[in-house]
Amino acid sequence: FVLFTREFTDEKKIANRFTLSFFATVNFVTFFLVQTNSSHWLYYSTLGVSIEPGFRVMILVKGFWFYLQVASLLIAMSYSLVLFLFRLVNSRNQYRQKVAYGLLGMSIPTITMLVYLFNLGPKNIDIMPFAYLLMAAVLFVGLIRFDVFSLTPVTYEMIFNSITEAVFVVDKDDRIISFNQVMKEYFQSFEQLKVGEAIGTVAELQEYDFDKKPELFYWKGKIFHFKNRYMEKEKVWIYVISDMTESEQIKN
Numbered sequence: 516f517v518l519f520t521r522e523f524t525d526e527k528k529i530a531n532r533f534t535l536s537f538f539a540t541v542n543f544v545t546f547f548l549v550q551t552n553s554s555h556w557l558y559y560s561t562l563g564v565s566i567e568p569g570f571r572v573m574i575l576v577k578g579f580w581f582y583l584q585v586a587s588l589l590i591a592m593s594y595s596l597v598l599f600l601f602r603l604v605n606s607r608n609q610y611r612q613k614v615a616y617g618l619l620g621m622s623i624p625t626i627t628m629l630v631y632l633f634n635l636g637p638k639n640i641d642i643m644p645f646a647y648l649l650m651a652a653v654l655f656v657g658l659i660r661f662d663v664f665s666l667t668p669v670t671y672e673m674i675f676n677s678i679t680e681a682v683f684v685v686d687k688d689d690r691i692i693s694f695n696q697v698m699k700e701y702f703q704s705f706e707q708l709k710v711g712e713a714i715g716t717v718a719e720l721q722e723y724d725f726d727k728k729p730e731l732f733y734w735k736g737k738i739f740h741f742k743n744r745y746m747e748k749e750k751v752w753i754y755v756i757s758d759m760t761e762s763e764q765i766k767n
């Protein structure tokens with residue numbers, strides 16, 4: 516959950532190496548304890564068999580490590596759901612649909628886990644494997660229909676916002692994928708802009724010809740120099756804008 520969400524949303528402050536190492540360690544120890552449970556009974560304290568449903572069902576009384584592992588899993592699930600919700604609120608149009616598929620996929624095992632823990636589902640039957648199967652199906656449909664994983668950031672936030680020039684990224688449908696802080700300084704419309712909106716909705720850039728892509732753009736007495744590059748693999752256009760007003764005035 517944490518690794519998938521980390522790569523999908525490019526959030527690395529919480530999902531840092533220490534966090535990833537912690538969850539990896541918990542998973543490794545859990546696997547070891549389940550395989551050697553009969554030697555210590557830390558994961559399942561008691562094992563039994565019941566025929567109450569009409570067929571044989573294993574009765575598993577949870578041990579100390581089971582609840583610790585479940586707690587870490589719920590933390591990971593909560594982290595994923597919060598970030599996906601935040602991404603959903605701050606996205607528009609087809610990008611919101613992509614995030615919605617990711618959020619739905621993450622929600623299925625979370626809800627199923629709570630149902631299992633509070634004995635709201637079939638008694639003594641672990642339905643989590645079915646939840647993961649359904650989650651995989653939802654993410655697969657999202658991948659085929661909306662190319663869900665194309666939301667992975669093209670640029671990293673720290674590098675993006677350290678650039679002194681204005682930078683923004685547009686996909687093949689002319690929808691904005693990302694932009695840095697300087698874009699907000701140059702064009703105030705970007706203050707309210709959300710990922711997924713069409714570049715044509717930016718008031719200050721409506722007169723710029725994105726088909727011909729001229730190098731110079733004149734707007735309200737200012738002169739902006741546009742540089743662009745098409746990324747074939749990601750299928751996006753990257754635009755770099757410089758304010759050339761002072762230098763052009765000096766030349767003249």
